[in-house]
Amino acid sequence: MAFKNHSSRTSLSSSSSSSSTSFRFTTIITLALIFSSSYYIFFSQFDYSPVTFSSVNIPPFAGDLRDLTFPWNKLSLGPISEKLKLAVFCKSWPVGSIPGGMERHAYTLYNSLASRGHEIHVFTVSSDRSNQEEYHNKGDLHVYFAPNEHGTLNHSQAFEIFDRINGADDHHPFDYVHTESVSLPHWRVKMVPNGDIAVTWHGIWYEIMHSNLFQELSNDRPTSSDLQQTMPRLVDEIRFFPRYKQHICISNSAREVLVNIYQLPKRNVHVIVNGVDQTKFVYSPKSGATFRAKHGVPDGNGTVIVMGVSGRLVRDKGHPLLYEAFASIVRTHPQVYLLVAGSGPWGKRYAELGENVRVLGALEPEELSGFYNALDVFVNPTLRPQGLDLTIIEAMQCGKPVVAPNYPSIVGTVVVDERFGYTFSPNVRSLVETLDSVVRDGSRVLEMKGVACKEYALSMFTATQMASAYERFFMCMKNERYCKYPLPTDD
Structure with missing residues (x-):
């Protein structure tokens, strides 16, 4: 019996070791294929130098x-x-x-x-x-x-x-x-x-x-x-x-x-x-001011920077990144506010960040233009480099610059010029550095970037x-x- 038990344990250990090795090998192969194909697509096919x-x-x-x-x-x-x-x-x-x-x-x-x-x-x-x-x-x-x-x-x-x-x-x-x-x-x-x-x-x-x-x-x-x-x-x-x-x-x-x-x-x-429907998403400072007042965002005469995010408040949309990044930024820049539009589990987490955050819940379609116009900059922290998020295009139509990950779909099609906004690597440190740049640039620079966004969006992204x-x-x-x-x- 002792011998049989030892054999069983040895067999189990061997099987476990083999399974673990197989798991690690599959993961390594998968990652290798991802990185090699990423290199081809990211570097061979695209030029990320400044675009004229x-x-x-x-x-x-x-x-x-x-x-x-x-x-x-x-x-x-x-x-x-x-x-x-x-x-x-x-x-x-x-x-x-x-x-x-x-x-x-x-x-x-x-x-x-x-x-x-x-x-x-x-x-x-x-x-x-x-x-x-x-x-x-x-x-x-x-x-x-x-x-x-x-x-x-x-x-x-x-x-x-x-x-x-x-x-x-x-x-x-x-x-x-x-x-x-x-x-x-x-x-x-x-x-x-x-x-x-x-x-x-x-x-x-x-x-x-x-x-x-x-x-x-x-x-x-x-x-x-x-x-x-x-x-x-x-x-x-x-x-x-x-x-x-x-x-x-x-x-x-x-x-x-x-x-x-x-x-x-x-x-x-x-x-x-x-x-997107260019008759619904329009540049309107008046509707933006009304939206800010409704949700208690102080005016500040250009000293206040209002950031915004919208969509499903779930993990793969990058909300863990933005939550940590904004928590860091607001400690050093108390004049920065964040408007969060959407529903999902991360809504309650954002509310924990204090009075500089307004969790708005899901907005009706007719409210979205006012929301975008209330912002100085729109942030899309998504961890999903798939397709093109309509929220980025909607914000640009409303004359707002954007902060978005440097995925090929975004920098190759939407934020193709640094005058349209800011891009970051999908991690907290990079997002913090980018948001800090946004604040240091200030409302005047953001407004100029917003004008460029609107012109480009009207030339490309209308219904x-x-x-x-x-x-x-x-x-x-x-x-x-x-x-x-x-x-x-x-x-």
Whole structure:
């Protein structure tokens, strides 16, 4: 028995040691792949030297739009008289409740396209799960709700509705099909007639891999298991991406990844950055002053610096970083205030920082412009280098400079000039140094940066430009003559 027990312990110890070694080896391999690919993307593909203002202006271009390597939004695309019939698969549609970023994007884009006379059919679910509506329409915008028992999109039901409308005798078939990320799963792509489908990627697993790495390095909680699980998901994603015919990225860096890492054909990968309604997010010092007064922020005649953050108050949005950084800054700069808009567990933590912090809760959409205008600078501390956060664009539209992590998607597409704000490495020390620079620059410098932000945002990130780019893209996919630029109707 003693011998058997010893053997058992030896076997267990050996198994444990082997498992531990395997765990460490997998983690090391994963990290090595992340760092090596990061080096390629971060340093080989992008130049982070100071950008001159001319580089953010509309570049000269003439030729086939499918050869573009920069965002379609940068071109002056003229009106299109021909109309589209477009099918859209979307994760969620804003109904009743305060919409998230993806929902705001979808609502803005498809309402804009419908307002141009295009017939848009959206297959989705309601953001309000208590909503029992099956269909609603607004002019040329038709929205079909197809939830499963869990409230998420029932792909089979949504595709049945799509098939019925596409094959109706009294209507011509869809000109093209568009899916927001994997709202239409890749295994259903082959069911789309002629494979005429485009997908917009708001985040890819390559970026999620970096997100998990940043969260691991933040040392807030162990995520090594997340890192290990990411690599198989990434490999699987690279394998199924070619099933979609056309790919739309919302940042320049994502395009570089899809072309150079995922190895998709250059002509099948396009950049159309997100836009926000420029009639709702406007520069308005008056609304900002009203918002400050409502929430008890002192004026200070330019000596007070008001920072702001908005969105979901959860860990992966970087709130542990901002919490610690602001706690440090306010000790040395008592004239600095922080407005926190949003809901989540970190709301209570922020309230612990004292009278220099105002926790506002979730704001209604109509309150957001006033919130941004109340700020001197907008802070986005996210640990998720995925896509482009609409809050950064909204703040810029309201004439506010931004503080954001130096992720490729941000510095390569949004904060491309130091006059638009400040960037930092995703750690507390770097964020503290950056916020200290913000305070030392003062309200006058921040105001000048805000003017530059507004000008750039109006040249790139409006709902009108986003809708024009998507309109021209789908027309190009339908008829190659629309791929030529410039056309006589282009500005």
